[in-house]
Amino acid sequence: MENEKRTEIATLGEFGLIDKLTKDIQLHNDSSVKGAGDDAAVIHSGLPQVITTDILVEGIHFDLVYTPLKHLGYKSVIVNLSDVYAMNAVPKQILVSIAISNRFSVEAIDEIYDGIKLACAKYNVDLVGGDTTASPKGLIINVVAIGEQQKEKIVYRNTAKEGDILCVSGDLGGAYMGLQILQREKHVFLNAPDASIELAGNDYIVGRQLKPEARKDIIEYLESENIIPTSMIDISDGLSSEILHLCKQSEVGCQLNEAEVPIANETYNKALDFNIDPINCALSGGEDYELLFTLNPKDADKIKSHPDISVIGEILDANLGVKLFTKGGNYHDIISLGWDGLKDG
Numbered sequence: 087m088e089n090e091k092r093t094e095i096a097t098l099g100e101f102g103l104i105d106k107l108t109k110d111i112q113l114h115n116d117s118s119v120k121g122a123g124d125d126a127a128v129i130h131s132g133l134p135q136v137i138t139t140d141i142l143v144e145g146i147h148f149d150l151v152y153t154p155l156k157h158l159g160y161k162s163v164i165v166n167l168s169d170v171y172a173m174n175a176v177p178k179q180i181l182v183s184i185a186i187s188n189r190f191s192v193e194a195i196d197e198i199y200d201g202i203k204l205a206c207a208k209y210n211v212d213l214v215g216g217d218t219t220a221s222p223k224g225l226i227i228n229v230v231a232i233g234e235q236q237k238e239k240i241v242y243r244n245t246a247k248e249g250d251i252l253c254v255s256g257d258l259g260g261a262y263m264g265l266q267i268l269q270r271e272k273h274v275f276l277n278a279p280d281a282s283i284e285l286a287g288n289d290y291i292v293g294r295q296l297k298p299e300a301r302k303d304i305i306e307y308l309e310s311e312n313i314i315p316t317s318m319i320d321i322s323d324g325l326s327s328e329i330l331h332l333c334k335q336s337e338v339g340c341q342l343n344e345a346e347v348p349i350a351n352e353t354y355n356k357a358l359d360f361n362i363d364p365i366n367c368a369l370s371g372g373e374d375y376e377l378l379f380t381l382n383p384k385d386a387d388k389i390k391s392h393p394d395i396s397v398i399g400e401i402l403d404a405n406l407g408v409k410l411f412t413k414g415g416n417y418h419d420i421i422s423l424g425w426d427g428l429k430d431g
């Protein structure tokens with residue numbers, strides 16, 4: 087890296103930097119009336135707006151030892167789009183604010199924005215504004231995402247009903263195992279900077295951590311099949327935590343079937359290597375950005391053949407609690423461990 091060109095932020099100034107970052111932005115959505123360049127952006131949509139924001143702080147949410155800046159920019163957008171999709175809405179605009187210290191160059195900020203713009207292009211979202219400012223130390227990225235949907239198609243967390251089937255997209259636990267690999271290699275690197283970083287063979291799980299995707303495709307599939315989930319949430323903090331949110335807010339119970347929880351082979355095998363029970367990666371590992379949703383059983387046939395949607399359980403009366411039905415035939419209460427809980431096994 088030290089041989090690459092380095093332009094100090096101070097040589098451009100704040101306005102020069104913003105001009106540089108926004109000069110080639112084109113707006114693609116009709117509702118994006120005015121983007122960056124005035125005091126405020128202008129959005130005009132005839133539909134209800136869904137708005138969310140998420141903040142990523144260096145040292146808390148990401149580690150630049152193993153996170154490429156372009157991936158960080160990409161992921162900062164994805165985590166917000168995932169929340170818009172989790173409302174069954176279509177994201178249309180984002181605003182991005184960055185606080186950055188002078189240890190970063192203009193080229194580094196360009197890399198972050200390359201990732202942001204790549205996500206915008208892939209998900210057909212317009213970058214319509216934001217802010218940049220100096221930070222005394224470290225990097226902070228805040229993204230606001232704005233989406234739209236007809237009022238009757240917006241899906242909430244608190245509307246699951248007894249008898250609904252519980253579904254999840256994709257597979258779970260991969261991002262958590264990817265993080266374990268990256269942290270292990272960071273440790274190796276810090277102890278012996280000349281040692282080679284060994285990520286080979288772990289492409290899938292490392293990719294799940296560094297370059298997650300939001301499930302635009304699932305929302306489009308449900309729309310094409312005229313399915314409106316009865317409730318939905320995205321999986322950012324692990325399956326246990328999201329199921330508990332959904333059940334608590336909907337005032338229902340649930341049976342989650344361990345045998346049906348989708349876990350990729352690479353995740354499964356790597357978990358065993360690390361002496362972690364694979365189901366715990368899915369239950370408590372975060373950042374998979376898959377969609378967890380409930381369906382009226384009348385829609386069950388429509389998703390049965392979809393290769394990337396799994397039926398993992400059923401919504402029950404609240405009195406029956408929130409239970410994991412294990413492969414061994416036992417029932418356990420689902421509790422929210424979060425990432426720290428995993429470390430104790």
Ligand SMILES: [Mg+2]
Pocket residue numbers: 168169172319320321322
């Ligand atoms: Mg969410």
